[in-house]
Amino acid sequence: MRSVRARAALGATVVVALALAAAGLAVLLVLRANLTGQAGLQAEVAAREVAGQLALNVPYDELRTGDEEDHPVQVTDEDGRVVAVSEDLEAISGTGTDRVTPLPYSSGGGADDDGDDDDGADGAGPARGEVSTEDPDFANGTATVDGDRADYRFASVEATNEAGVTLTVHAGAPLAAEQRAVASVRGAMLTGLPVVLLVVAGVTWLVTRRALRPVEGIRREMAAITASEDLSRRVPEPGSRDEIARLARTTNETLTALEASVDRQRRFVADASHELRSPIASLRTQLEVGAAHPELLDVPGAVADTVRLQELAAGLLLLARLDAGERPGTARLDLGALVHEEVSQRTGDRIPVTVSVPEGGGFEVTGSRAQLARVLGNLLDNAERHARGAVAVAVRTRGGGVGVEVTDDGDGVPEAERERIFERFVRLDDARTRDEGGAGLGLAIARDVAVRHGGRLTVTGAAGERGARFALWLPDAR
Known part of the structure; x- marks a missing residue:
């Protein structure tokens, strides 16, 4: 049946x-x-x-x-x-x-x-x-x-x-x-039993049909949503407070989350296309000019556009892997040593970076060395882009884990924008020029990697009058 x-x-x-x-x-x-x-x-x-x-x-x-x-x-x-x-x-x-x-x-x-x-x-x-x-x-x-x-x-x-x-x-x-x-009672039972069973079956059928009527409505609406691909539609929610009503509410919440995910995906594709189009168009223009007039070829500009295009493609590829559910590695690494290593490789920074790592170690975490290095690099790139004259990195143990704080003395992040900057392809007004600002993927990548490592990434105001403090926390490897 x-x-x-x-x-x-x-x-x-x-x-x-x-x-x-x-x-x-x-x-x-x-x-x-x-x-x-x-x-x-x-x-x-x-x-x-x-x-x-x-x-x-x-x-x-x-x-x-x-x-x-x-x-x-x-x-x-x-x-x-x-x-x-x-x-x-x-x-x-x-x-x-x-x-x-x-x-x-x-x-x-x-x-x-x-x-x-x-x-x-x-x-x-x-x-x-x-x-x-x-x-x-x-x-x-x-x-x-x-x-x-x-x-x-x-x-x-x-x-x-x-x-x-x-x-x-x-x-x-x-x-x-x-x-x-005994014969009379047995005969009465044998005669009445089929009647009672028919009544029970009929009443159960009708009651179940009435109880499951909202489920049929949910099924029809879901079939219509699937056929039309219109994720803005919602299934009807019965006025009762039973399991079917909770099922309808959960279904609508799932549709809302699915709609938001699809919208983000569409915006991601559109923004990625837009961000890729700009360096590609600039690079093509420079190459066409160089082909026609070799003496006018801007080699440094072409190299810069190529590097920017490469970094953007790498960021998009990493986001795609994260969205696909790629799990972080299980290697144990010293976050203090990783900070020293990343800072030592940044020889071309506009502003020198001050590093504060207490002696004695004890900053071991578990995860992917390449992804965590990417997080540190993105936070330092963001600080360099906005700082006026000072960028500092501090490592310390905190709350059963290891914390890394990257601080700059720039204009800071308005409180209303502190969550928005972690969205993909989001750049605040003072960082929208392509010469100084990035594509808006660095902080989004940093938070996604932190969350997938069981940690978190937040931003607050610096201790002084201006600036921003990005705080990365990861659970201790122990």
């Missing part, structure tokens, strides 16, 4: 069917036990009535057994021989013997085979003229009375007559009422 509604209806129906079957079986068992107990009680009463007569030494052929059809009676002696039966009893089972013909006895009913009148004076055997007070034995059996065969519940009660003979009275009570009641 591919339908959730069908599976829910089937599941509910199966569960209800099992529950009703178990409950019905329990009801039938309890009902049968109660009715069988009542029949046993009736059989016990009948048996004790006959046993009382035997205790009074009533002759066997004069025993009053009541209604023979309702309470067939069979009396046996200690050896299991039948000594008396109720009138019209033709067959019996369940009492230990199926004989229904009494053996001939003396008219007194108390003599044994040798005619001895032993009365048990030695104290052996049960008391004379008494009915046993112990709980009777019960058994189910059948009896045929006057040609009618039926099921009975038999009770066996012992009695001792005045001659000291122990007799067992087997009296039965009919089980017809119990059988009719």
Whole structure:
């Protein structure tokens, strides 16, 4: 079954069917036990009535057994021989013997085979003229009375007559009422169970259909969004506060994030095309002029445009790898040593860089040496571009990790722009000239690399009246 509604209806129906079957079986068992107990009680009463007569030494052929059809009676002696039966009893089972013909006895009913009148004076055997007070034995059996065969519940009660003979009275009570009641209840259950299951299946189907109606609306809208590629559309959110409403809200949040990601990607492609077009056009112009007039070829300008184009391509390639989920390396490296190495290679900087790294080390981090070196280089390039006369780098341990602060004495970054400068291809107004400003990728790359290394990159104002402080934090390798 591919339908959730069908599976829910089937599941509910199966569960209800099992529950009703178990409950019905329990009801039938309890009902049968109660009715069988009542029949046993009736059989016990009948048996004790006959046993009382035997205790009074009533002759066997004069025993009053009541209604023979309702309470067939069979009396046996200690050896299991039948000594008396109720009138019209033709067959019996369940009492230990199926004989229904009494053996001939003396008219007194108390003599044994040798005619001895032993009365048990030695104290052996049960008391004379008494009915046993112990709980009777019960058994189910059948009896045929006057040609009618039926099921009975038999009770066996012992009695001792005045001659000291122990007799067992087997009296039965009919089980017809119990059988009719159980059959009626079973028939009602078998008739009502399919109706109940149909009702349960129908109600479950309707309730599930109503509950899943918003899901179908979400599915249709998502299909329409997929077909139209219009990520500005949103799925309908039901007014309820259940799981489906949360699903709709989460879907819309996902669509919002997807739309923003696609917009960023489109802007990225557009900005990348724009940034690449400028150095390529400048380089082509210079080469065309040089081809026509070699004496006018601006070789330094062509080299600068080529370098700028190379750096831009490298930055775009790194961003593409980061967006694709490239994981940082797992090498351990000393961030203080990396700072010294990067600064020592910057021989052409406009402003010398002051480095502050405490002795003793302890600045180990885990990650990609090339990517972290790129971060430091981008931060230093940004500081050199905006500084007036001083650029400083400080390394220190901080908050369970290693911090690197790059400070310049330039005009600083307005507080409202401090997050925006980490977006791709963003350059503030004072850094938009292509001669002095970059393409707007350096800080974006630096933050992406820091985040993927489990760290962070922020910007604040410098301690003095002007300037900016870029703070890089990475977790300690330990």
